[in-house]
Amino acid sequence: MIRADELVKRYQGHVVVDHLSFEVQAGETLCLIGPSGCGKSTTLKMINRLIDPDEGIIRVKDMNILQQDPVALRRTMGYVSQQGSLFPHWTVKQNIGLVPGLEGWTKVKILERTRDLLDLIKLEPEQYLGKYPLELSGGEQQRVSIARALAVDPPILLMDEPFSALDPLTRFELRREFREIKKKLNKTTVFVTHDLQEAFLLADHILLMDSGAIMQYGTRKELQEHPANEFVRSFINAQVNEN
Numbered sequence: 001m002i003r004a005d006e007l008v009k010r011y012q013g014h015v016v017v018d019h020l021s022f023e024v025q026a027g028e029t030l031c032l033i034g035p036s037g038c039g040k041s042t043t044l045k046m047i048n049r050l051i052d053p054d055e056g057i058i059r060v061k062d063m064n065i066l067q068q069d070p071v072a073l074r075r076t077m078g079y080v081s082q083q084g085s086l087f088p089h090w091t092v093k094q095n096i097g098l099v100p101g102l103e104g105w106t107k108v109k110i111l112e113r114t115r116d117l118l119d120l121i122k123l124e125p126e127q128y129l130g131k132y133p134l135e136l137s138g139g140e141q142q143r144v145s146i147a148r149a150l151a152v153d154p155p156i157l158l159m160d161e162p163f164s165a166l167d168p169l170t171r172f173e174l175r176r177e178f179r180e181i182k183k184k185l186n187k188t189t190v191f192v193t194h195d196l197q198e199a200f201l202l203a204d205h206i207l208l209m210d211s212g213a214i215m216q217y218g219t220r221k222e223l224q225e226h227p228a229n230e231f232v233r234s235f236i237n238a239q240v241n242e243n
Helices: 042-046 071-075 092-096 097-103 105-121 136-148 168-186 197-203 220-225 230-242
Strands: 002-011 014-024 027-034 055-060 077-080 156-160 188-193 205-210 214-220
Touching: 002 042, 014 042, 014 188, 014 205, 014 214, 027 042, 027 097, 027 197, 042 055, 042 156, 042 188, 055 105, 071 077, 077 136, 092 097, 092 105, 097 105, 105 136, 136 168, 168 197, 188 197, 188 220, 197 230, 205 220, 205 230, 214 230, 220 230
Parallel strands: 027 188, 027 205, 077 156, 156 188
Antiparallel strands: 002 014, 002 055, 205 214
């Protein structure tokens, strides 16, 4: 579904992403993890062309994304950021219905889809349709952000530390709910996190980065039982000891 080959991104001569290659199969969740500033979010933003690579190629369904219209490309990808980025002066209904409206859906179809998505994220439609973001808790805002990302049923989800700003209990609940949504919808997902336990819980494969480069790519079991180098071993041990 997604394949990246030798991605390079530089800022003011500094290499932020250093010849990164990976592949995400259809329906799989790949977690990008590593210390702050290692290039995780930059890599994610290159997938939907919020940022273009300086070198390398990203293919989605075997098509080079640099040969596609960026707006059309982004319509095939739901995107959830750390803060959710809901429009503050729009209701929940308006926020979720934004992209379907741009796609020309009827008001009836948009409302039906919005209700279905609120049910999916466990928010009662009649209670939440008319609410504004400032009337929602942090966890509710992120639930609505996920619903908005799913609004036109895109095949790909890009999630940039969507739960990191939440309290531990809410973060635990949303992780569990996201796993349920993932099973129901079978989306191809690239998920950025700094939390190893989150990656272990959600990912089919994990790409551990440092200074823009891959330190190890593999399953939870492979990283735990066969760390590729001392950096991987230290990163895992530090996070395990924190918890």
